[in-house]
Amino acid sequence: MNFNLVFALYSCLLGFLVGALASLFLALSNLLIHLVWTTVPEQLDTSLYPFWICLFGGLLIGLFQTYIGDYPRTMHQTLEEFKTTGRVTYEGAVVKNTVAALLVLTFGASLGPEAALISILGGLMTWVGDRMTWTLQKKEQLLELGIGAMLSTIFYAPLIGVSEAFEDGVTRANFKHKSVKIVLYGLTTACGIFAFTTINRLFPHEVLFSISTPKVNWTWEVLYFLIPAILIGTGFGYLFVMFGHLTDTVARKYPHPLGLAVTAGAVLGLFGTLSSYFLFSGEHKILEFSRIAFDQSVFFLISIAVGKAFLTHICFSFGWRGGKIFPAVFSSTAMAFVLASFFPYTPGLLIAVSVAASCTVILKQPFVTATLLLFLFPLQFFPFILLVAVLIKPLSVRLEGRA
Structure with missing residues (x-):
């Protein structure tokens, strides 16, 4: 250049x-x-x-x-x-x-x-x-x-x-x-x-793309749960990718744009009547969600995580085209809160490394993932986020190759 x-x-x-x-x-x-x-x-x-x-x-x-x-x-x-x-x-x-x-x-x-x-x-x-x-x-x-x-x-x-x-x-x-x-x-x-x-600044707007994590209070017990957090994040990232393959396969078998788009609208609407967190990409809702997540049941958190991941690909494959990065971070965060609700040892770190692992599998770009999450979590967690993203990259490529 x-x-x-x-x-x-x-x-x-x-x-x-x-x-x-x-x-x-x-x-x-x-x-x-x-x-x-x-x-x-x-x-x-x-x-x-x-x-x-x-x-x-x-x-x-x-x-x-x-x-x-x-x-x-x-x-x-x-x-x-x-x-x-x-x-x-x-x-x-x-x-x-x-x-x-x-x-x-x-x-x-x-x-x-x-x-x-x-x-x-x-x-x-x-x-x-x-x-x-x-x-x-x-x-x-x-x-x-x-x-x-x-x-x-x-x-x-x-x-x-x-x-x-x-x-x-x-x-x-x-x-x-x-x-x-x-x-x-x-x-x-x-x-x-x-x-x-x-x-x-000329228009009314909400705070975007921010997560509320508990105050950083380092505890040595968190070391026992870093590996499970990474494994859960990796598994969820793989599930997110698999949903995409599944919905793409269905869309190819029934290539009628009107029928697919209406079907996606019906599915999205049904989920939307259950919770507003299923709707939209999540950038406006992720801060609000992170503030109430620890007060929710495990079933609710898993439902939001898996449901939103599934809906993202239903929308995308069935003609409602858009970006998957915001909903990927939102759904990965919801799943990470499940682990943190069970093991409250420096929960913010557990959430951060789990989301980093998941998003690396989805995006397949460790440095992009790390910089994406840099200001989403406390700066003290960034070395862990970067390390996890770099280590997960080879695994993400291998998983995608087997898909």
């Missing part, structure tokens, strides 16, 4: 664009969610409202996919298209991705906004690149920076983009290349977070 002032300037401008885009998109989706889930229910008197509104959402999403197309695009589809063609389609696709993503998020899908935002960003970056005399390599680098900044912004994890540079390893031969890439990631992310937080 040739580090020059002009490209660095473009990287900063990209960061501002990413932050502003993410903030405006989330503000619009939150407004629609408030309208559908707060304003309208206040005028009605029915305990089955979640079921009927999710079913209606499934109908709209199914009709959209039947007559408009398979939107929103997933993160994998966006990256694969760019790798194959050197560009991301934007002619009409940006609007379609935006509308489809807003439908999915508004009607309560257990999915996050990151996949849709990255597909929208990819289209916009290709549009910009078509109007500038950049090489394909420069376009690819800019898209990588934009994706890193987008993930860092919406997950409140500034180091995610930087951690991407380490996933393939840093050798002496590519040290300079990696170092420059890290600097550009840092510039882009800083500008993105600045734009995001500045614009976010």
Whole structure:
């Protein structure tokens, strides 16, 4: 990567664009969610409202996919298209991705906004690149920076983009290349977070993506339970992945978009009538949930963990496209609280290492996982989180290979 002032300037401008885009998109989706889930229910008197509104959402999403197309695009589809063609389609696709993503998020899908935002960003970056005399390599680098900044912004994890540079390893031969890439990631992310937080202050918003853990009170007994915590997290991560394979198989056997989307809406609505924690991706609810988790029954915690993991893949495979990272962290946290409720020895650490193991199996990127959880848990736990993520990576690859 040739580090020059002009490209660095473009990287900063990209960061501002990413932050502003993410903030405006989330503000619009939150407004629609408030309208559908707060304003309208206040005028009605029915305990089955979640079921009927999710079913209606499934109908709209199914009709959209039947007559408009398979939107929103997933993160994998966006990256694969760019790798194959050197560009991301934007002619009409940006609007379609935006509308489809807003439908999915508004009607309560257990999915996050990151996949849709990255597909929208990819289209916009290709549009910009078509109007500038950049090489394909420069376009690819800019898209990588934009994706890193987008993930860092919406997950409140500034180091995610930087951690991407380490996933393939840093050798002496590519040290300079990696170092420059890290600097550009840092510039882009800083500008993105600045734009995001500045614009976010203009709109009413809730505290996002934060976990309330018990006060850190170190006890030596916790050492006995670190291995069980890691095993439980690893097992749950594997279960999360297996749910994805199962729902994908079912969706391939019954490839009717309208029927699949309505089915997903019905299932989501049924679960939603049981608990609001099953609805949405979880970034707004994880703090609230962590504050009341120790007061809940083990059955309730396991139900939320397994149910949300299952719903995430039902939604995704059946046409309600979106990101899986937020619900993966939420459901993994719910399962981790099960162990911590039985063995209250430095419970925050048990929760942290269990979630780290689970998310590493799901994401298969230990440094990304560690930086994602860096500000989610007390800083004292980060060395344990990083160590667990690095150790679990080979196991996660082996488990996926056998799936």
